[in-house]
Amino acid sequence: MARAGRCLQMAICLLAAHSANADTFKEKKGLRAPQSNAAAFRTEVRNAMDEALGCGGEVSDEHLQAIEEVLLPMYVTLPKNGFDRIERRSLRYLAYRYFHRKSALVVHGFEPTRVVNDSSWGAAAILSEQVPGYVESVLESSHAAEHGFDIHDAAHMVAVLEQLIFDSESSLLEKVYNLQHKPMTRALSDQGLQQLLEAYIAIWMAGDDVISVLGNNRELAEIFPHWDFILKFVRGQIQALQHQRQTPVSSARKGGNALLKRFSFEDAHTVVGGITKSFASFWESECRAMKHKLVTLDRKRTGRVPLAKFYGKSLKDDEWRFGESESYLRELGALDETSWLGKQVIIPNYIQGASNCIVTANHYSVCCINECEPIMADIEAEVAGPFAEVEHLMSLVGNMTALTTLEDEVDVHLDKSLVAQLQAIAKEHGGKVPIHGRLFAQWLHYVFPRDCAFPYKSGQTQALSPSQFGNGYLASEDEMETHAKDTTAEIPLATMKREELHWMSQWSEEEELIVSYEGHITAGKSLEFLKVLGFGCFAVAVLIGGISFNRKGQVSNQPFLLPGAGSKTHFV
Known part of the structure; x- marks a missing residue:
């Protein structure tokens, strides 16, 4: 150590x-x-x-x-x-x-x-x-x-x-002190700290372009959605620090209650650290509002919304959201182009996309909470190992619920195709399912299509922020109107059952392991190989010995495999 x-x-x-x-x-x-x-x-x-x-x-x-x-x-x-x-x-x-x-x-x-x-x-x-x-x-x-x-x-x-992020916060905080001509060695009043942190969070979220309007809450409210709530959030962080300092130890160290009303650079940095760690939870109501609007357009629970309806929602409600261009959605991995219904936006991929990360700093982004993470946490806690038996996973996941809102909770239904796919994954890996692979993540997406993102192979998508993507990340109004007029999906979505829509058309059989299973999976496949080899040797012995068997023409009960089954395994 x-x-x-x-x-x-x-x-x-x-x-x-x-x-x-x-x-x-x-x-x-x-x-x-x-x-x-x-x-x-x-x-x-x-x-x-x-x-x-x-x-x-x-x-x-x-x-x-x-x-x-x-x-x-x-x-x-x-x-x-x-x-x-x-x-x-x-x-x-x-x-x-x-x-x-x-x-x-x-x-x-x-x-x-x-x-x-x-x-x-x-x-x-x-x-x-x-x-x-x-x-x-x-x-x-x-x-x-x-x-x-x-x-x-x-x-x-x-x-x-954590230290890297902490130092990044310190650098920006020093910059704001200098912008406001506040010596870092001088303690700030409550009002001074509030003023400092309001400027900090504006630059933290939007960069230097907002420096010219700092202090002008009317203009800042035009730039930032819910700016008034952001100010209340900052105030709450200051109050949390004040509460933390209201102890006999703090009073003794600071020299009395009078000094508790003054704030050092270290105090400001403590508040800033709290903002970084808790901002996603604060902003989650905005993420949930976005998701709720998309879910209302997903009546078949496929986790997908036709691009026409996606843009139609933006035009109809004059939304500041849902305006990303088709090419940018494709780059983010939020566009399903495999369906006969036409192009569709994948809800969890969109919500988790870089365009919805409210803060993008050099070393990190603050994004919407990943609603598949609690599902994966429950699976990991129960499995407690790199592999899981098919029956164990079906029992575990089958007893879960898909919870979009408090009013929208449904039991998980594992139909025959989902069971067959899980069995096919296990067969590919020697009889058990590696829980840190692309195929299992893909299976979870189709079990929880509104919560778990569709997993692409590494390199197929990029988590580019809008400015990293460059010009064209927003669709023009003409482009949105053109897409919004497409009615291809309306009648099928209104009249057909989910299974009839072939909604799992994006399924891909090619595996890619997120972590190294090298040596583990080889052992599993070697066992299958030995079984086949043993049967082959027995068959040869039978032929040599002239022993004959009557064939009844019985068909074995094999699990259903998607076209192209027998996928290749790749390590990321």
Whole structure:
């Protein structure tokens, strides 16, 4: 642990030196990450690592333990090597899931859909994309390289990323102090802190383009939906800090109640940290409102809305949402183009899309809460391993409910096709289902089509913010009107049953494992191979011995396989 602690200190110093803030505002919240020279950055990191001994940034054992408690239910379900450790892809996956589960933060560079290989974490064009590799390089030693990572390493990875985010907040907070000509060494009044944090959250959400209108709540209300509620949220965060300080210990340390009404830079940073961690929960009502409007258009519970109705909703209700262009929806993976009903927007993919992330900073985005995460958490807690039996999963998932709203709760129905698909997945992997694979995630999508996103193979979609996508991320009014006139889906959706719509047309048989099952699945397939080999040897012996059997022409009860079954397995 001594080495890990020193590595953590080094990583904090290295990453803190390169943290930065969002600088560009677009119409719908997307912010551009700055470009960086990858080679120069690598050189700076290597040089800094040689000099970064004992540079501070201690993390308490209590905090590391709290992180491990969150990670543990996920960690136990990941495939382990012979040393009971996980490999680097699993480490990245754990970090991604931790922040998504805790605060709905998507840490850039850790997305499961990003293409990586054994020697690289992905493209190195953007600074934030390099963070995972350099955090890992600091944690990695010859022992880790040979044997993998344990849960303590994973906790340190998370702690490093938390520190990176913390330092990014500090940098932006210093900028706001300077903009408002407030010395960072001077304590602020309650009103001064409120004024500071209002400016902070505006720049945090929209970048430098709002600097000219800071303090003008009328203009800010035109830029930000529900600006008045955002101000109340900021006020609530300040009150939470004040409540925390109302203790005898705090009074003694601060020198009495008079000083409790003044706020230092550290106090402001504490509030800012609370804003980052809790903003997704605060904004969730907006995400739910979006989802509710789409769900009202999904009467067959397919998790899909015809593009015509999607744009029609925007035009009819004069919505500021639901205006993304067809090409941008395709890039996000929110467009299903396989149905005979025409192009359809996939509800959970759209809600989870980068266009609906309310904050996009250099190293992370604050997005809508992933409603499939609690479902996966229940499965992981029950399965407690990397594989699950088909019967176990059917019993577990079959007893769940799909809860869109408090008034819209339905029992899960596993029809014959869903059961057959799960059986086919298990057959592909030696008789059991790997729960961290694309096929199982795809199966969950069709069981919970409004909550679990459709999973694409890595590299097929990109989580680009609107400004990263560039011009054309919004559809023109003419384009929306043209699509809205398409009535192809209206009569079938009104008159046909869900099964008759062939709504699962997007199903793909090709597997892609999010974490490494290498060695685990091979053993399962080897067992199947030995069974086949044994039967073959028996058949040869029968033929050689001249033994004859009467064939009754009976047809075995094989599970239904989709066209093209016998998929290839790929490791991300």
